[in-house]
Amino acid sequence: MTTLANVTRDQVEDFMYLEAELLDEWRLKEWLQLFTDDASYHVPATDIAPDASPDNDLFYVADDRFRLEQRVERLLKRTAHAEYPKSKTRHLVSNVRIRERREDELLVGAAVVTYRTKSGLTETYIGSYRNRLVLTPDGLRIREKRCVLDMDGLKPNGRISIIL
Amino acid sequence: MNMPATPAQPAVMIDTERKTFKVARRSFVDPQILRDEYRTIFDRCWLYLGHESELQKAGDFVSRIVAKRSILFTRDAQNKINAFFNVCPHRGAQVCRERKGNAKSFQCFYHGWVFGADGKLKSQPGQECYPEDFNSEGGANLVPVPRLDSYRGFWFICFDSKVESLPDYLAGAKEWIDIVADQSEAGMTLVGGTQEYQIRANWKLLTENSVDGYHAINTHATYIDYLKNSQGSMSPVPFDGTGYDLGNGHAVIEYRAPWGRPVAQWIPLWGEEGKVELERVHQRLIERFGKERADRIALYNRNMFIFPNLVINDIMAITIRTYHPTAPDAMQVSGWALAPQEESAWARKYRLSNFLEFLGPGGFATPDDVEALEQCQRGYENMLEAPWNDISKGLNKERVNYDDELQMRAFWTQWQQRVQASAGI
Numbered sequence: 001m002t003t004l005a006n007v008t009r010d011q012v013e014d015f016m017y018l019e020a021e022l023l024d025e026w027r028l029k030e031w032l033q034l035f036t037d038d039a040s041y042h043v044p045a046t047d048i049a050p051d052a053s054p055d056n057d058l059f060y061v062a063d064d065r066f067r068l069e070q071r072v073e074r075l076l077k078r079t080a081h082a083e084y085p086k087s088k089t090r091h092l093v094s095n096v097r098i099r100e101r102r103e104d105e106l107l108v109g110a111a112v113v114t115y116r117t118k119s120g121l122t123e124t125y126i127g128s129y130r131n132r133l134v135l136t137p138d139g140l141r142i143r144e145k146r147c148v149l150d151m152d153g154l155k156p157n158g159r160i161s162i163i164l
Numbered sequence: 165m166n167m168p169a170t171p172a173q174p175a176v177m178i179d180t181e182r183k184t185f186k187v188a189r190r191s192f193v194d195p196q197i198l199r200d201e202y203r204t205i206f207d208r209c210w211l212y213l214g215h216e217s218e219l220q221k222a223g224d225f226v227s228r229i230v231a232k233r234s235i236l237f238t239r240d241a242q243n244k245i246n247a248f249f250n251v252c253p254h255r256g257a258q259v260c261r262e263r264k265g266n267a268k269s270f271q272c273f274y275h276g277w278v279f280g281a282d283g284k285l286k287s288q289p290g291q292e293c294y295p296e297d298f299n300s301e302g303g304a305n306l307v308p309v310p311r312l313d314s315y316r317g318f319w320f321i322c323f324d325s326k327v328e329s330l331p332d333y334l335a336g337a338k339e340w341i342d343i344v345a346d347q348s349e350a351g352m353t354l355v356g357g358t359q360e361y362q363i364r365a366n367w368k369l370l371t372e373n374s375v376d377g378y379h380a381i382n383t384h385a386t387y388i389d390y391l392k393n394s395q396g397s398m399s400p401v402p403f404d405g406t407g408y409d410l411g412n413g414h415a416v417i418e419y420r421a422p423w424g425r426p427v428a429q430w431i432p433l434w435g436e437e438g439k440v441e442l443e444r445v446h447q448r449l450i451e452r453f454g455k456e457r458a459d460r461i462a463l464y465n466r467n468m469f470i471f472p473n474l475v476i477n478d479i480m481a482i483t484i485r486t487y488h489p490t491a492p493d494a495m496q497v498s499g500w501a502l503a504p505q506e507e508s509a510w511a512r513k514y515r516l517s518n519f520l521e522f523l524g525p526g527g528f529a530t531p532d533d534v535e536a537l538e539q540c541q542r543g544y545e546n547m548l549e550a551p552w553n554d555i556s557k558g559l560n561k562e563r564v565n566y567d568d569e570l571q572m573r574a575f576w577t578q579w580q581q582r583v584q585a586s587a588g589i
Contacts, residue, residue, distance in 0.1 A: 043526055045357035047263060055513040058357030058501045060526035062517070070390050074528060079385040082531035119542075121364075153360025155496070158538070159531035 004106060004135050012108055012133065013096045015140045020091035023163055028072040031163075035142045036134060039065045042146040043164060050130065050148040060149075060160050071163070082161035087118035089162050093129070105143055106133045112147065116162050123157045125164055126150045176580040177552070183559040185573050189547035192366035192540075197583070198492045204582045205472045206231040208324045210333045212474040212486045213237055213247055215502070216317040217353035223266045223281055229496070230321065231488055235309065236260050236270070237319070240281040245314070247321050248283045248306035259306065279306050316345035317352055318484075336410030337470050343461055344478050346453065347427045348504030354484075355516065359499040359524045365537035367473065367489040370497065371575055373533050374475040374485065375467045377407070377417050377567035378557060383536055387522060387529040391423060396432030398422040405464070405566035407558075413471030413578025415571035421465050423480040423522075426507065426515040428462040434514060441510060469571060471578055476502075481519035493541050499524055 002011070015034075022031040035041075043061040044052050054062030063071055074080045092113045100107035107130070114125040127149040133140050147164040154160065175188040175197070191197055211230050218226050219239035226237045227250055234250040236259065252259050252272040259272045259279060269286055271278045276289045283306035285299050298304060310325035315338060320330055331338060345352055363370065373379070380403075381388070391398050405419020424431035428446040430439050449458035466478045475485040482502040487495045501519050503512060522529045555576070558568025 045359055047360075048357045052356070054516060054520070055509070056356065056516075058355050058359060058516060058524075059520060060359060060524060062520050066394070067521070070393060071528070073393075074386040074390065077386055077389075079389075080532070081383065082535040153358070153362075153498075154525050155360065155362040156364070156494075158361050158363045158525060158534040160526040161531040161535075 002135065004101060004104070007098070007106060007135065007140070009096060009098055011140065012098060012106070013093075015133070016093050016096060016108075016110060016129070019142075020093050023091055024089050026086055028075060028163070032069060032072050035065065035068065035145075036136070037065055039068065039142055040144050041068050041071075041163070042144065043160060044146070044148060046149050046151055046153055050146075060154070075161075075163075080161075082159055085118075087116045087162060089117075090115045091164075104134060107131075108133055112164070114162070114164055116157075125157060125160070127164065174580065174584060176576050176584075184554065184556045185559055185569075185576075186552040186554055186556075187576055189544040189551055189553055192368060193492050193544050193547060195492055198489060200583050201489070202231065205579070206488075208322075208327065208582070209472050210311070210313075210320040210322045210327065210330055211472070212470070212484075213312075213319045213321045215352075215354050215484065215500070216245070216314065216319060217351065217505070218264070219245060221266060223268055224264075225260065225267060225270075225281065226264045227260045227262065229488065231323070232490075233323070234258055235321065236306070238281040238283075241268075242282070244282065245312070245319065246281070246283060247309045247312045247319075249309065251307070252277060253285070253304050253306065254288070277304075283308060316341050333412060334470065335412045335414060336408070337412075337414040337416070337468065340410065340416050340466060340468050341476070343466065344476060344482060344502070346449075346461060348506060349448075349452070350505040352482075352502050353505045355501040355503055355512070357501070359497075361497050361525045361534075363487075363495050363497060363534050363537055364493055365495065365534075365541040366492055367487055367495040368575075368579070369537040369540055370487055370495060371469060371473070371475075372555075372572045373537060374477065375407075375415055375417055375469045375571035376569075377403075377405070377419065377467070377565070378569065379536070380567075383532050384529045386532070390521065390528050394433060397424065399424065399429060399431050401429070403566070407564045407566055407568055407570040409570060409574040410468075413575050414469060415574040416466055416468040417566040417571060418464050418466050419566040420463065421479070424514070424518060425462065425465070425480060426511045426518065427504065437510065438514070441508060445507075445511075469575065471575065477523075480522055481515045483519065483523050
């Protein structure tokens with residue numbers, strides 16, 4: 001039986017690749033099912049500590065579960081102008097490691113490069129994931145997804161209109 | 165009317181009889197106009213440098229690009245605030261390569277000259293090879309910016325030593341900066357974290373967008389949807405308000421809106437704890453300023469533009485935003501969150517949450533603004549045959565609404581005076 005103590009890196013990788021695939025295919029409602037009910041999604045500003053809290057510092061994105069659902073709903077509307085027509089994206093996830101096994105969650109790290117192409121322009125977002133995963137009867141689920149950008153601000157990217 | 169533009173025509177065309185106000189799209193595209201803008205605006209106007217709270221202790225410093233110059237903003241050992249060009253007087257390397265920090269001195273790594281936070285040369289390797297009075301006239305100190313001054317914690321610089329005083333320059337905007345600064349007794353502070361991004365559009369598009377009440381319903385439809393979906397995140401307050409020309413190209417819109425304000429418009433989402441807190445904040449404002457002004461501070465929103473490139477939006481949170489063009493179709497934007505130093509952890513948390521819902525490149529609204537600006541810039545490629553923007557809305561009225569276009573006309577009138585008078589376009 002799979003328990004948190006014996007989850008393998010292969011399993012974590014499969015899970016992260018699935019997540020990336022769902023994002024790149026814009027299957028955002030299915031993607032949302034990979035998150036726990038108390039989940040959060042964070043992208044800190046690039047001039048603060050990677051483990052900063054959105055209660056104290058300014059982030060680019062700090063969604064709780066409700067706002068994450070709303071983000072998905074928004075992105076699927078044609079009135080989400082920044083993503084209409086939808087951009088093409090590709091999330092490349094690599095260097096996956098289980099950094100820490102806690103009693104009730106895994107701390108997982110990975111490197112990620114995401115390309116976003118729209119209107120003939122391709123933008124690159126470079127960063128790392130610092131995710132907290134839990135094990136449920138349905139398999140691994142995300143309690144916190146944190147994308148820490150290895151960039152000096154969003155240049156030349158003018159926005160994070162996709163999910164990183 | 166969309167007749168072809170000719171080089172002989174002014175970039176801004178006002179027809180007082182027909183009540184139309186038009187701006188030539190080439191103003192957003194022409195590289196010569198950008199050069200003229202640097203010469204007549206960015207090299208001549210007071211420009212926002214930073215907020216006092218960024219330099220809290222002696223030795224604190226920030227390095228920042230302002231109008232293509234690298235500027236070093238410091239608080240020295242005497243607690244004096246300074247701004248220097250970040251360039252070594254010796255051979256021209258940038259003296260400080262960090263974005264911010266605290267330091268007793270700055271050492272240029274190239275040849276090792278050391279400067280104090282007051283800009284004075286402290287030492288140089290091989291001092292015996294220079295005459296004793298080598299720096300007697302200060303020529304080996306960091307070069308200070310020609311003018312530096314502050315208003316209510318907002319620090320500005322100007323590269324023109326003959327510029328009018330900062331209070332004169334700010335004109336009617338001072339009263340509105342007061343409304344933001346008065347929200348704290350201990351002083352306003354920047355919250356940690358800078359939102360930095362580049363927009364592939366002309367800088368004047370962000371000016372227009374930042375004080376544009378007209379676009380909200382369309383551009384930000386998904387944000388309004390979001391407010392409706394969030395249980396209790398709206399108060400029963402309709403959008404309503406007015407636009408004001410503050411002189412010297414500055415402008416503001418002031419209006420009521422249904423979102424919550426940490427100072428201090430309560431929404432049901434914030435619960436009883438929030439209600440108690442916001443009532444306390446509001447009550448304190450009444451004690452300090454009387455009911456009328458307290459209500460104005462607490463319940464009204466303001467999008468303020470200070471010519472040429474500073475935006476202070478006091479809306480569901482307060483953001484300070486400044487931006488600098490690097491090409492006719494590119495600008496670099498920096499955005500910060502401003503808050504009362506003494507506000508509770510509860511208020512800070514909701515302020516930042518509010519901020520991110522709407523503002524910034526990951527919010528539910530700003531990305532759509534960025535898209536709109538970039539789409540305009542692309543649209544201007546048709547400028548030869550479709551040459552004019554129209555910003556006439558409300559020109560036929562005595563009292564303009566917050567969603568009219570008076571604010572942009574105030575900007576463009578000032579812009580035209582500065583750029584065209586000097587360039588003879």
